[in-house]
Amino acid sequence: MARAIECGRARDGPCSVSSVIHNPPMCPSIDDFADCPIFRSSVSRNSPMCPSIDDFADCPIFRSSVIHTSPMCPSIDDFADCPIFRSSVSHTSPMCPSIDDFADCPIFRSSVSHTSPMCPSIDDLADCPIFRSSVSRTSPMCPSIDAATRRGRRAPVVGARAIDARAMAPSTRSSLEAIAYSRGSLVVIDQLALPNETKAIAIASCDDAWTCIKEMRVRGAPAIAMTAALSLAIELNDSGRGFKTGADVEEYAKKRTARLKTSRPTAVNLAEAMARVEDVARRMRTSDAASAIEAIVSECEKMMEEDVKACRAIGAHGAEALLAACDAKDGRKISVMTCCNTGSLATAGYGTALGVIRALHERGRLEMVYCLETRPYNQGSRLTAYELVYEKIPGTLICDNMAAALMARGKVDAIVVGADRVAANGDFANKIGTYSLAVNAKYHGLPMFTAAPVTTLDPATAKGEDIHIEERPAIEVTHSLGQRVAAEGIDVWNPSFDVTPAALIAGVITEHGVIEKDASGVFPVGEFVAKVKGSDIIARKASFPSGFFALNCETVLDYALSRGNVAAVLGGAETRNAWTAKEIGDGNINFVYIITGASPDKCVIVKQGLPYVRCVGESWPLTQERVRYEAEALIQAHMFCSAHVPEVYVYDAALAVIVMRYLEPPHIILRGGIIEGKVYPRLAEHVGEYLATTLYKSSALAVGGAGLRRARQAFGQNEDMCELTEQVIFTEPYGKADNNHWTTPQLDDIVREIQSDAELKRAINALKEKFMTEGQALLHGDLHTGSLMCTESTTYAIDHEFAFYGPMGFDIGAFLANILLAYYSQSGWESCNGDDRSNQREWLLGSFKSTWDVFETRFMQQWNEQGVRDDHGSLSPVAHYGAGVQGGADALEAHQRTFLRKVWVDSLGFAGAKMIRRIIGIAHVADLEKIPEVEVRARCERAALRCGRALVLGASTLATPDSVIEMVRSTPSICEYFRRKPEQ
Numbered sequence: 001m002a003r004a005i006e007c008g009r010a011r012d013g014p015c016s017v018s019s020v021i022h023n024p025p026m027c028p029s030i031d032d033f034a035d036c037p038i039f040r041s042s043v044s045r046n047s048p049m050c051p052s053i054d055d056f057a058d059c060p061i062f063r064s065s066v067i068h069t070s071p072m073c074p075s076i077d078d079f080a081d082c083p084i085f086r087s088s089v090s091h092t093s094p095m096c097p098s099i100d101d102f103a104d105c106p107i108f109r110s111s112v113s114h115t116s117p118m119c120p121s122i123d124d125l126a127d128c129p130i131f132r133s134s135v136s137r138t139s140p141m142c143p144s145i146d147a148a149t150r151r152g153r154r155a156p157v158v159g160a161r162a163i164d165a166r167a168m169a170p171s172t173r174s175s176l177e178a179i180a181y182s183r184g185s186l187v188v189i190d191q192l193a194l195p196n197e198t199k200a201i202a203i204a205s206c207d208d209a210w211t212c213i214k215e216m217r218v219r220g221a222p223a224i225a226m227t228a229a230l231s232l233a234i235e236l237n238d239s240g241r242g243f244k245t246g247a248d249v250e251e252y253a254k255k256r257t258a259r260l261k262t263s264r265p266t267a268v269n270l271a272e273a274m275a276r277v278e279d280v281a282r283r284m285r286t287s288d289a290a291s292a293i294e295a296i297v298s299e300c301e302k303m304m305e306e307d308v309k310a311c312r313a314i315g316a317h318g319a320e321a322l323l324a325a326c327d328a329k330d331g332r333k334i335s336v337m338t339c340c341n342t343g344s345l346a347t348a349g350y351g352t353a354l355g356v357i358r359a360l361h362e363r364g365r366l367e368m369v370y371c372l373e374t375r376p377y378n379q380g381s382r383l384t385a386y387e388l389v390y391e392k393i394p395g396t397l398i399c400d401n402m403a404a405a406l407m408a409r410g411k412v413d414a415i416v417v418g419a420d421r422v423a424a425n426g427d428f429a430n431k432i433g434t435y436s437l438a439v440n441a442k443y444h445g446l447p448m449f450t451a452a453p454v455t456t457l458d459p460a461t462a463k464g465e466d467i468h469i470e471e472r473p474a475i476e477v478t479h480s481l482g483q484r485v486a487a488e489g490i491d492v493w494n495p496s497f498d499v500t501p502a503a504l505i506a507g508v509i510t511e512h513g514v515i516e517k518d519a520s521g522v523f524p525v526g527e528f529v530a531k532v533k534g535s536d537i538i539a540r541k542a543s544f545p546s547g548f549f550a551l552n553c554e555t556v557l558d559y560a561l562s563r564g565n566v567a568a569v570l571g572g573a574e575t576r577n578a579w580t581a582k583e584i585g586d587g588n589i590n591f592v593y594i595i596t597g598a599s600p601d602k603c604v605i606v607k608q609g610l611p612y613v614r615c616v617g618e619s620w621p622l623t624q625e626r627v628r629y630e631a632e633a634l635i636q637a638h639m640f641c642s643a644h645v646p647e648v649y650v651y652d653a654a655l656a657v658i659v660m661r662y663l664e665p666p667h668i669i670l671r672g673g674i675i676e677g678k679v680y681p682r683l684a685e686h687v688g689e690y691l692a693t694t695l696y697k698s699s700a701l702a703v704g705g706a707g708l709r710r711a712r713q714a715f716g717q718n719e720d721m722c723e724l725t726e727q728v729i730f731t732e733p734y735g736k737a738d739n740n741h742w743t744t745p746q747l748d749d750i751v752r753e754i755q756s757d758a759e760l761k762r763a764i765n766a767l768k769e770k771f772m773t774e775g776q777a778l779l780h781g782d783l784h785t786g787s788l789m790c791t792e793s794t795t796y797a798i799d800h801e802f803a804f805y806g807p808m809g810f811d812i813g814a815f816l817a818n819i820l821l822a823y824y825s826q827s828g829w830e831s832c833n834g835d836d837r838s839n840q841r842e843w844l845l846g847s848f849k850s851t852w853d854v855f856e857t858r859f860m861q862q863w864n865e866q867g868v869r870d871d872h873g874s875l876s877p878v879a880h881y882g883a884g885v886q887g888g889a890d891a892l893e894a895h896q897r898t899f900l901r902k903v904w905v906d907s908l909g910f911a912g913a914k915m916i917r918r919i920i921g922i923a924h925v926a927d928l929e930k931i932p933e934v935e936v937r938a939r940c941e942r943a944a945l946r947c948g949r950a951l952v953l954g955a956s957t958l959a960t961p962d963s964v965i966e967m968v969r970s971t972p973s974i975c976e977y978f979r980r981k982p983e984q
């Protein structure tokens with residue numbers, strides 16, 4: 001509706017911003033309005049304030065009249081779709097206690113006259129959003145809708161189905177409201193007009209909402225999300241749309257949410273709200289249209305209710321957190337600094353950061369709030385200041401560039417701000433200027449918090465630099481309230497937000513409590529959300545039993561579109577039509593899609609875990625919690641070792657989905673490359689580094705005892721997958737089990753031998769106990785040559801679904817076992833294919849040794865870099881090994897040697913167990929299994945089984961990688977045997 005043309009006054013006058021808005025090309029000249037009754041009335045109704053036509057530029061009612069007239073509305077019938085016109089037909093309200101209350105309000109006076117002959121009496125104004133807003137905009141003379149209601153006038157509920165925003169949460173709504181909603185009517189306060197005018201905008205469609213959000217008439221992360229959702233509720237409520245089925249409703253809703261999501265990109269609340277609506281629409285796909293509409297509309301209405309409650313809880317948690325951080329005892333009051341507007345106007349009521357300030361005030365603990373004006377749109381001076389004055393909260397306005405000076409004078413105790421998106425590591429985007437505040441706060445030693453509902457937390461975005469920062473038009477900087485304030489011709493950079501690194505803040509205040517840094521200095525946002533949302537999902541499932549749905553090649557594209565950062569990787573939402581998806585999962589459990597975006601190099605992987613085993617179906621349920629374990633382990637491993645772990649873009653607990661980086665060709669699964677006879681010269685260096693870094697950084701050596709305990713508890717046990725490991729590695733191969741199979745009859749004798757070897761079984765049992773009880777570090781849990789993707793120069797670990805806190809040697813052993821299994825398979829391939837694999841054999845043995853050597857070196861390096869540490873949880877405490885302790889340095893070195901020796905022995909034991917199970921147990925390796933000649937294969941497997949047994953039993957005597965290699969080389973030379981065989 002707002003196509004820009006220049007009107008006469010706009011070209012040179014200061015009102016060019018609004019004139020662009022209210023002079024669309026549909027209205028080429030004032031003459032075109034001649035037939036419009038509303039325009040005619042607007043002329044008269046603005047008379048005291050608008051002595052000449054030029055003065056209408058600032059008149060909101062005139063502006064709206066321009067929009068809803070034009071040659072395209074030549075007769076009264078053509079106004080049928082115009083919400084403002086419709087409301088103008090009935091234009092005042094019983095909520096107005098008496099006409100005298102408005103005596104001093106020019107807009108009200110004009111509203112009385114602009115109700116037109118079609119508004120026969122004042123009672124007929126009940127439904128008019130413009131009138132309702134005029135009631136509040138006339139303050140202080142007009143006591144406000146609340147005051148009117150208190151005086152016992154009729155409640156603002158129209159009709160049996162009406163849900164007024166106040167009625168939804170009567171005790172928790174504050175009197176300032178950015179959004180007024182009742183079924184069929186949505187009105188927002190124009191936040192660009194505040195505080196000079198309290199002008200309402202009726203939202204009759206998603207397009208109206210889109211425009212309001214884009215133009216920042218509605219702003220603030222939660223308010224944007226709710227306006228968008230409620231605008232869809234309004235459209236769906238319009239019974240004229242003729243939906244026949246739930247599927248029609250879903251299709252329509254999806255189109256609208258896709259559009260709404262494009263209005264503003266940074267605040268994740270919008271995408272989150274739209275995803276929530278889409279979820280409900282999907283669930284209701286098979287119901288009738290009326291039920292689907294009812295479900296979606298109710299979901300949107302619920303968001304308002306939830307937001308007010310969330311803000312109240314944020315206020316309570318935040319007030320406590322700030323007082324504690326300032327050590328404000330004995331009722332001492334504190335002074336708090338904030339920026340932008342995070343109050344009633346940015347939410348459904350009460351506010352987030354401003355909610356914390358309100359809560360301090362309510363508790364009598366607020367000395368002063370310093371609000372920054374917040375250029376360029378002055379949300380601080382216009383909106384926050386307005387809220388503070390309105391609620392008589394002690395407030396002082398400062399310009400943005402005064403913050404540091406005020407801190408230096410000791411006037412500020414703490415800082416609290418809002419957030420538009422909080423990434424997995426606690427970095428957060430908020431109004432531009434927040435980052436400077438954080439840097440200044442750090443310098444002055446002041447605690448700074450961000451306050452946001454859980455809907456603002458986005459664990460799928462790993463870190464701050466992945467957040468899409470909206471850039472806005474230059475005019476917002478060059479002009480202030482319509483006046484040019486910058487020299488013509490100057491270039492402008494106008495980012496709407498900046499990113500504050502997590503390291504600079506003390507906590508993230510949410511309605512479920514405050515997220516604080518763990519011992520390693522990281523905010524566990526992902527874990528927090530998974531916990532909180534986990535319980536939400538359970539609650540939602542109760543009312544929507546069919547809540548989860550499996551993606552397919554079509555819906556996976558919409559899903560990608562709904563995730564801003566994924567859409568960006570694919571080339572941007574606007575390229576959606578070019579995207580394609582293919583299911584490429586070849587496992588038994590999960591679905592894996594590859595989405596190709598705007599060009600072949602723009603791809604992502606989407607992995608979805610069903611609540612049951614894929615190849616069996618619902619009759620074999622499987623917990624989807626495994627996807628959370630996989631996502632969290634991947635995210636943490638990527639954080640520790642980004643060179644060897646792909647990035648996760650999204651983890652969606654509700655749908656058990658992980659969206660992650662596509663490892664582009666020529667990456668292939670390492671096992672496949674080895675079978676083909678390839679060598680990977682940097683494999684050992686990379687895997688050694690991956691193991692050293694992920695194991696060291698997640699261990700007590702790095703995070704201390706308390707940190708490890710907290711991390712283990714937060715991560716959980718991955719019970720199902722651990723139980724599976726205990727079964728298939730440490731139990732079944734050593735007895736009778738249906739799952740066992742081997743190359744029979746060739747290996748029957750050696751399998752019998754193994755299964756009756758009491759010493760071996762005791763050793764396996766000791767390894768099992770270690771696996772069950774030693775939570776040293778966060779492991780991959782299944783690190784084999786099938787879970788590594790490589791090129792000659794790169795290596796990435798994937799598939800962390802078995803991740804758990806276990807003994808370090810389990811991961812190292814798993815990899816070493818696979819290298820040895822590959823080694824033993826070489827002679828088989830050589831024999832069957834007739835090629836010479838001696839080069840590859842040497843490379844594999846060399847990799848066995850180098851993997852351990854790199855691991856040991858890098859692990860020690862990290863330990864030494866950290867040095868001795870003086871805290872009780874430390875494993876290298878100053879008291880034992882510090883500089884002043886006699887022989888301390890030597891003792892530390894001896895301690896480190898013992899530690900690593902134990903890891904080496906564990907690794908060999910686990911490697912042996914893994915080798916045995918891959919030949920006798922349920923799951924074999926293709927390296928051996930695919931050797932086409934059974935006799936050849938059996939001989940390779942026999943040699944590998946012997947090696948495995950020797951590793952388990954001899955782990956503590958095989959002191960170095962060289963001693964293992966020597967043992968391997970000295971086993972009966974099967975390579976020689978096979979080379980000779982054809983001649984025999």
Ligand code: MRU
Nearest residue numbers: 219220221342346418419430431
């Ligand atoms: O551009 P805006 O005004 O929408 O920016 C708003 C902010 O940055 C707020 O701090 C944030 O959205 C939180 S509002 C509760």
